[in-house]
Structures are given as structure tokens and as C-alpha cells.
Amino acid sequence: MDTLDRRIIAALRENGRATYAELGRQVGLSASAVHERVGKLESTGVITGYHAMVDPSSVGLGVTALIGIHSTDTADDEDVAASLALLTEVESCYRVAGEESFVVKVRVATVDELEQTLGRLRRIAGIARTRTTLVLSTRFEGRPNTSEVDTRDE
């Protein structure tokens, strides 16, 4: 993991469909060298995948909410997390410190569906209470943090 790797990663975070040839031009390597490096980054789990970003409302998911989840005293958080994973409308799931056990991000089509989701959440064993924060607008999301942290090698 050196500076070259970091520059390749930054470029791929910006444009996940960049060609190896293009990446090579940007960092000053041949396409095959980039190909080799990216392959290693993928197989060592540094790069976990490539995904198209989609405008949620264009695919009928215009309602976003952040939901804090209070577990019951006896709850097994692993079980709760597993149950949350089964709900497709739960897009992200964070185990957090504080009064709440989890914070999840949910995306649905309508507030009616949100209500249904809250009902489903409350029926999960181990969930005592939820606290919902409705998202009015997403200013930006999943932005690549190109702080280009340090220049140290691995």
C-alpha cells in the first residue's frame, strides 16, 4: 500500500469505471501494472466492490429516514442485526455507542411504507423502541474523503 495505490484508489472512488489504461496515464504506470495493483487491492479486501450510484427518487425511493433503535435489556445484538439485514428497505446499519444500539438508514417509496417499516422493526425480537428522523433532503452522500491521509508506505 504505497502512494501509487492510494492514487489509484482515489481515482477509482471518483470514477469506478475508469479504465486501467486511463488510470495508468494518471499515475504514470502501464495498464498492466495498474491491472496487477488493482487486482491485489481487490483480493486483499481494500477495494470491496464497484457500484453504480442511482438517484433514489428516480427508482421510486423518495423517502429516506434515519432510525435509532433501542434494544431490550435481554437482546442479543447479533440477532437484532441479522433481523435488520432481512429488511431490504434498510440500506445501512450501524452499531453505535450511547443509549441506542443501532442506527439504520431506511429508504422507501412513501411515508405509508415508512410506517409499515416501523411496524416491522417494532415486531423484531430485541427491539424495544425506535426514534425516527425524517430526511428532508440529502445534501451529499458517500462523498470520497480524499484527505490523502498520509504518505507512509505499508
Next chain:
Amino acid sequence: MDTLDRRIIAALRENGRATYAELGRQVGLSASAVHERVGKLESTGVITGYHAMVDPSSVGLGVTALIGIHSTDTADDEDVAASLALLTEVESCYRVAGEESFVVKVRVATVDELEQTLGRLRRIAGIARTRTTLVLSTRFEGRPNTSEVDTRDE
């Protein structure tokens, strides 16, 4: 926006580097037909981009926090959002309903850096108070909601 488009979108959310030929095989179209459809989805803003996903701790960003932001009474939320956008450690920014004006997701290397970020936030004009929730672990994040919503055409 028909079923074919939705299937192409779902495939690209899963694998953003899928080739047009591969997508064509999956949905039963020629590569050029897929090429044409994807081009339209991109230019109409349905697909907003392609990004490599990276394991945050592998790039030295092992600390994640969710921060609720209370604005001052006189704050202009547009200005606050603009100021938040200037902080590279702020990865996502949501305008929300409720007591807080914004919820942001922040990723930094250490808790020391988190402290610095909180300091920077408090110095932003229009921000009265912050409430930080430390993420202990990310169970899953940005998962494609393949609820394959409806089968209606556009």
C-alpha cells in the same frame, strides 16, 4: 424507464464495472442496446456515477461518527450546508426534520481527529450545538435495495 432499465440498474448497482456485453446477456439485449439505455440513464440523471467501495480502515479511516447538528435561530441552512461541504471528513450530509437541522456522517482516522472535527463544526457560523454518536461497527452500508419496486413503465 421500464423493467429492462430497472434490471440494468440493479445489475450496475451490484457490479458497477459490469461490461455492456455482460449486462446484455443478463437482460437479453445486445451490448449496443444496453449501451444506448445506460447512456440515457446517465444523461437523465438516474445513474449519477460509478464508485469503487473501499474498506475505510484500510485507508486509515477507522473512526466513524454520526453527528446531529443544531442550528442557531438565525442560521441560514444553505450557508451551514455549504460550510459542512467544505470539511472533507464529512462524508454525508442530510437535512432533517426535528430538533436538529442536519445529521452528518463523518469518517476520520482517530478519536483525536474526531475531536478536531467537532471543534471545526462548532466554529461554523449558524451551528449552535452538536450531538455525536460514535459508530462501533458498520454491519452493512449502502446496500442496494433490490425491492424491484413496481413493474409499471414510465
Next chain:
DNA sequence: ACTGAAACTGAGGAGGG
């Protein structure tokens, strides 16, 4: 670990139904 050569495959545009 990178380069350059070579064989292969996909990209992307033209033309036609």
C-alpha cells in the same frame, strides 16, 4: 514489481429494420 508484445474482448458509432 514494471514493461512491452500479443491475442483477445469490449466500446462505441454507422447503418438498417
Next chain:
DNA sequence: CCCTCCTCAGTTTCAGT
């Protein structure tokens, strides 16, 4: 809106250094 060509560029492997 989709297909079939066609050409060029990128991918991917491999021998060499």
C-alpha cells in the same frame, strides 16, 4: 427501440528484466 457489423481501444496474459 433494437439489431448487426465494423474499427479502435482497452484487457489480460506472459516472457523478460
